[in-house]
Amino acid sequence: MIDPSEPYEVQIAKQAKIIEALINRAERGHEVGSTAYSLFQSAIALQAEVWEKTKDLEKALDTLGRASSELEIAYQAQERIQRNLADAMVAMEGGFALFSEDRLQVCNAQFRRLLPDLEPLLKPGLAFDDYLAAVNTSRYLVQTSGERDATRSRVVAPASGPVGARFSSFVMELRNDRWFQISYRQTSSDNIAVLQTEITDLVRENRREKDRLIDQQAHLLQAAFDHMALGVCTFSSAGELLIHNERFGELLGIPLPLLKKGTRFQRLVEHLERHEILGRTSRRKDLAGWFKALARGETVQQRFRRRDGMSLDLRLHALPDDGFLVSIMDVTAETEAAALLERRVQERTAELTEVNRLLQIHAAEQTKIEGDLRLAKEAAEAAHTSKTRFLAAASHDLLQPINAAKLYLSMLTETVEQPGAREVVSRLNRSFTSIETLLQALLDISRLDSAGAEFNVTSFSLGSLLQGIAEDLAPLAAEKGIDLTIVPSTRWVTSDQRYLMRSVQNLVVNAIQYTERGRVLVGCRLAGGRLRIEVWDTGIGISEKDQARVFKEFTRAGGGKGTGMGLGLSIVERACRHLDHPVRLVSRPGHGSMFSIEVPLAVPGPDSAFENPAVEAMPEGNLDLIVLIVENDADELHAMTQKLESWGASVLAAASTAEAVALMQEIGTPPDILLADYQLDEDDNGIETIRTLRALAGVEIPAVIISANRQREFLRLGNEMSFAVLTKPVQLVRLRALIDWKTRSRVA
Template identity: 35%
Template sequence: MIEHLTDPSDSLDRQNEKLRKIAEALMRRVEESTNASGAAYAQFQRAAVLEQEVRARTDDLERALELLNDSNARLAQANKETEAARADLANAIETVQEGFALFNRDEELVLCNSRFGMHIPDIQEQLNPGLRFAEYVELVSQSGFLSLPETMTPGDWAKSRLDRHADDHVVFNVRLSGNRWSQVSEHRTPDGGTVILQTDVTDIMRIERQERDRILDDKARLIRATLEHIDQGVCIFDNKHRMIGWNTRASELLAIPITQFQMGTRFETLSNRLGDNISFQKGITEADLLDWVSRPTYRRPLQFQMHRGRSKILSVFAQEMPDRGFVISFTDVTAERKSAEALYEAKEMLEQRVASRTMELADALNEAERANASKSRFVAAASHDLLQPLSAAKLYVASLGSGLDKDTAQTVAAKAESALNSVEHILEALLDISKLDSGRAKAHLSTVSVGELFLQMEDAFKPVAQAKGLNLRFVDTKALVTSDASYLRRILQNLLSNAIRYTETGKVLVGVRHRKNAIALEVWDTGIGIASDHRDVVFHEFQRLHSDASAAEGMGLGLAIVERACGLLQHPIHLFSEVGKGTGFSVEIPLARAKPEVSLCSSVVQKPNSNVLGNTVALLIENDENLRGALTMTIESWGVEVLECESESEAIGLLREIGILPDFVVADYQLNNGKTGTDAMRALTDEFGHLPGCIISANRSQELVQQCKQAKLPLFYKPIDPQLLKSTLEASVAHGI
């Protein structure tokens, strides 16, 4: 602009002058305009300052953005790592073999694997995160795959499940359709959440049930074997008249194909199948039998005879069981009846020939007849005495199939065992009774617990008394007496049998009265009583108060045996009776101070010993296969490993082969080829050194007793007492004998 105000062609002085004038003019203008431009300058300064602040703030903002971007990058990395960890957790949970689910502290489902709820597929799709625990329980309770007991509703199950959820730790089994089982485990987490594990335990439950079924099958086979072993035909019916048990002998005796004996067959149906082939005897008809079966009140035992076909004669005995079911047994008595008829015909023939013979021949014939009749009646009386405990055992065994619980079933089985032990004792007593007449009988005195004797008699006679409607009561006692245990048991058994037989109503009471140095064992009844002129006669052989009584009611040997046994033992016996009011018998027995050597009553539960027989080995030498199998089963039930052998040579060969010596040896005395158990024990000792052992035998000779005593071997008589054998094994193992 200044260039345009000066002329280049002017002289230098002229140009300088113009420039001075221009400068002065500008200076004046500036001086004149100073006040007006101050505000603008101030605005300029503020703008400059603001620009600096904006630039500083921009720098700060850029640094904040850089920090934010860095934080976002780290957050993204953390999220990535979290997602990876979650994926790893999900993969780990998915590899778990059980169903897994996690609920948070607010009872909401957080996560679960694919196996969770796999056994209830109809609700599995609804098991998603966010599902509340109560909703989960409701879904399960309504699932069609949940198998509930008949008495439980889905609502009941859901309430029970929620009640269990309140506990910190819960474990229970759930039954599902298709006979499958799932075990549910529920645990609390430290933050209040809930972890649920579902495990398929179907195989475990099946194995457990198979084992339980096997045990039940073993028991059923044992009962079945018992029924098949007896010669009587037996049919067992429940309280709805449905068949629940039978044996092959029943099919044979009734001539009904065994295929028609089926579980659940009603008695009326079975009765119709008999048809016209059966005819009833002794004043009873088929209608009477059906009326007895359908009677709503207590049924008294029913006994009668019936004919099958033209020749077969069956004795029938029907008796009610405690659960209102009943047992009917059939006994083939054809041979006995034919023998009786043959004897009668022979008697008639002999009577015709006696007339033509001499008196000496007649006397000899009469003597033979009396001896034969006495023998038959003695056998009948012995059979009757054996039927008492056998009947009790049959009733107890029959009741085992009526759905008893475990404890009750064990008690009933113990009572059945006690009754069978009574049979064993009776058989032993009969051997001793036979010695009474020969003069060879000897009393073996020992300390006897009267209380244990009472318990055994109660088990044997209470079912018989209850069947007759009598109240049989034993007064508990701790008295210890000196007597022969076998004969004393026989005395009390005959007195009880006699009291029950002649008492129609009322009760039978058994107890003791204490004397100075003795007790009086007394049996009182409310029966018919004994007239004074009959009190001596009742102790004679084959004498009965009712001459028209049947053979099944005894042959009058009971009191005769009692009197002879009391005479042998020197136990005075007294009789008290009043006609129409009852009878009492009292036997005086001296007291004893020592404790009983052997328990009389097998039904008394003894405290189990510690398991000293675990991991022990027993060698069994028994030539009879059935007894060997039974003994093996019994000994193995005590936890003992049994080595079975048939002979001495087999036992030695087995021990050489396995290189293991047994902890105990059980050897039968009578082996094959003239060998004995004592010979086997000597051979084993020569080969392997001393081995603890015992001898079992049915031989009761003094020679065998002396043999075992010299060899220091315990002797057990057959039938073998398992508890006594077990105690001997425990003592031997515990003391290292």
Template identity: 40%
Template sequence: MDDHTALIRATLDHIHQGVCIFNKENRLVGWNQQVANMLSLKLTQFRVGADFDFLFRRLQDELRIQSGTSPASVLAWVEDRGPRPPLRFEVRQRQGRVFDIFAQEMPDRGFVISFTDVTAERRAAAALRAANDLLEARVEARTAEIAVALADAERANASKSRFVAAASHDLLQPLSAAKLYCASLADDTLAPAQTEILSKALNALNSVEDIIGALMDISQLETGNAPVRVGAVDLGRVLRQLGDELHPAARAKGLDLRIRPSHALVQTDASYLRRILQNLIGNAIRYTRTGRVLVGTRTDGDALRIEVWDTGPGIPLAEHENIYKEFHRIDPAANTGNGLGLGLAIVERACALLDHPHGMHTRLGRGTCFHLTVPRAGLPPRDAALPAPEPGTDLAGLIVLLVEADSQTRRALSGLMERWGVEVLDVASGTEAAALLAEIDLVPDAMLIDAPVDDGHAGLALIARLRAQFGQVPCRMLTADCTPGLGADCVLMDVSLLLEPVDPAALAFFLASARVSG
């Protein structure tokens, strides 16, 4: 028995935990040296037969229970006469050491208490919590900084868009007047050298117009805040309007522009679809020197594939990815126009915005086909296209109502149309227009209505009032505002946009169309 006791004592002294053993009368019968070291007590204070209550009271000033266990609950566990479940809690010593205490009943109703030093673990956990709190604080601070930066960037983008719109409008007004005055001079008898200079001036003005329009488009697409209004769109109407605008440019280059009629309804944003097709057809006209440009559609399951073919030089394989980059042109020297190379960048971003798949195939020296796929919507419309005007249609005697707030543009437009024999009723506002028409009791053959840059829908409201009074008079909206919402509403009202600076050829084509439809 002595040897067995010595073995147990040696075992207890060599484990890293402190151990105390109490009998069923709650008196100390065994312990090891580690428990005295942990509790900073002399071994002489541990004696056989010491009562648990006595030792517990001696240690209460030295140790503080950390967990939800209280001193009273510990004493109640010790005094419990029934079966006792294991008890576990933590205490903190004055010096800062933390012990994990585990008490368990023995078969003879005595119990063993073990002390495990968990100071290092608790310090590591505390350090980890502090690091986590610091990291969370830094993340929150960084998130706040990013939110502020994002808000600043959004405000800057919005401010940039407003600035581009306002600046472009301010630039386009005098530019439009300059183009109209140049067009008026072209009707006079000029010397060949003067005619050449005038032609170069008009080309330069057209280039400035294209650049400003492209910058406005790309600016709106970059912000990501441009509204998208998807609905059923009459594709045939969009194609007819584009034909009215682009046929003069094609004829000026000797190209045969053919736009096959369509009676399909497609699910898209009317204004963005118009921009995409305008850029694709405009590019085809710009880069094709001889031959023709063909626009048509093919059925593709539940969708419609719109294709723009040209007989241009084709696109080298190495440039297939580059053509969609901003400000990139394959061969600037071969480009008969002076654009910035933004047309296809606008097409790609607008198609991505609308989720319309697009692509291209080309053959060097033979031509290129750009295409996009749009979903169908509902049944096709039954309205028929207006007959296209013949080149050189006589405009003499045509009565046109012109509402233009800018006096310089109004004078230039009036002067140009009067030289064509058009009778112009020019006013500065919708109020003046209503008063004038009521006074002379006359229905105009066509209307040109200015749309203010800060409220393009005010122009549409005026058109609606005038049409309610005089019937479905052919009308064009004069605007430098290319926002998607305005373009979509114009399509719904069967009103085409005549973008400023006004192209004299497009204006003449519209007036000729109005005479034919009348």
């Protein structure tokens, strides 16, 4: 029946009504009548209810009393805050107003008196936008167009945004040279506080300081003008003199009465013309052209010479206010220097012209010399190319008879029994071996010196290379009583197999030749990502002065001891330089030497298809095979036939591919192996012979090419067509081993 949230006055009134209704009900029950006992019982119940309601009423009255006290305290605090705010507003030097919910709540007297025509509007409830609009239309603001427009542009309503994020400030000029700054800011309670601050004294002080600085700068500028070596004078847009310095009058010889403010520029020109101060070159008719140029924004410059010989440089510059500035400078020293420079330039030009003429003559002579040198170079290159082609072409013809002679000597060695004859044959063998070695060295140097030197760089194992060197040079070491030890290696390297073998072989031969007793050791040592092949000997050693020249042609260490022509180390240096294999020499005279070649390591892989098999001792027993030989040199063909037949082979000899085809068709079966010279008569060659016979037989006949050709393309074809390569002169031990290796599968 009673809502606790209602005011206490309302709750008390309702409780009073309830009590009154209960009393009336009790009285009416007594009048109706009943037994004395029931009346007594009703009175007791009514009394209990009255006591309960009385307690509730007391509590409500107590609560109402406390609320009234708190309300009284709040009223007193509000009055105190309002008095403090009023005191603060009265004490403020400037105007202050507070807008709540964009409506004026309170302002002080200074705020009202700033603009008297706005005072009737400044009442509580005035909208903030209306206040700003009224400020913009106040008649107490200065009505000058620029300042008025600026004021209107600044007095604007605050933009909507977050609380406390709106702020504006602007300056207003009032009549009687009074200045105010009005600023407003949005407070944290979303109210707007407006402040009016008079800044008249500050503006006037700034103005006085500005005038003082302008005057000071004017004095400084005039002092600078007066001390300048350059004469300066400014004129207004009407051509009237404004300011000048003393130097201007001194340079032009103009009297001081003429150099007063307001003197027209034309009058100064007339004075100069009348007294011919600038000679006869200054004429009034030039003025029109000068002013037209200034109107176009150009700078007028003209040079004059005074009667006393002084040179003056006159310049006219346009100014932003349509006036112009005249500057004049003494350029006598510059003019004389320019004249002197011009004379010197003319003299120097004449000297340079003569030098240029001599240089042209020299250049013509130089061109002729260069032409002669070019022709000589071309002739030398042609001769070198011709020499290279000649050596390449002659190698086959030179090696053919050597190969045939070695075959005949081999047969003589086996057939001659008389001691004297065997000695002669042995000497002949050594002589042909020396010829072969020298010829191979010359051919190697020719190939390495040619511009188109070819290298077949592959990855291969050093095992067969070192084993081949050991077998080739063991007889030479045994003949001198030298202990030759070659440590086997299974490492794989990347290089040109033929040139690397040739280089190591030359180092070992060199070590054997210059070692009288002791041993020669060949081994490999790891050096980072490379492998160092080292050749050690206990020979005579090489002195320090000879170490720098032993790699040159026809150079031998040890005072000329040893055999050979001194080409071995030269070939090593050339080959390793082309292959980027560092060569190192360490030697002590009387103790021996160590030569090394560093080569890159490679990943192990399968052996190359054309790599020669490991060579063992000359096999014994008959060579029970049908061997087809194709060779265009009759002597070599006969010698090779005799040698193979002495091994027990059945030999078919042919001079061309056509004869080989006829022989194979005649016997009706392909040979067990084909030995063919690469270079045959006319356009015929050994590769064509292999291709033709294999096509005719329908099987891959084992084949060996015997030639002096070592070009990369030739070796690539051998790899593709599966034929082996033997270089001339042929080593019979290798030939026999190669035949056994190529025919092993057929024999099996």
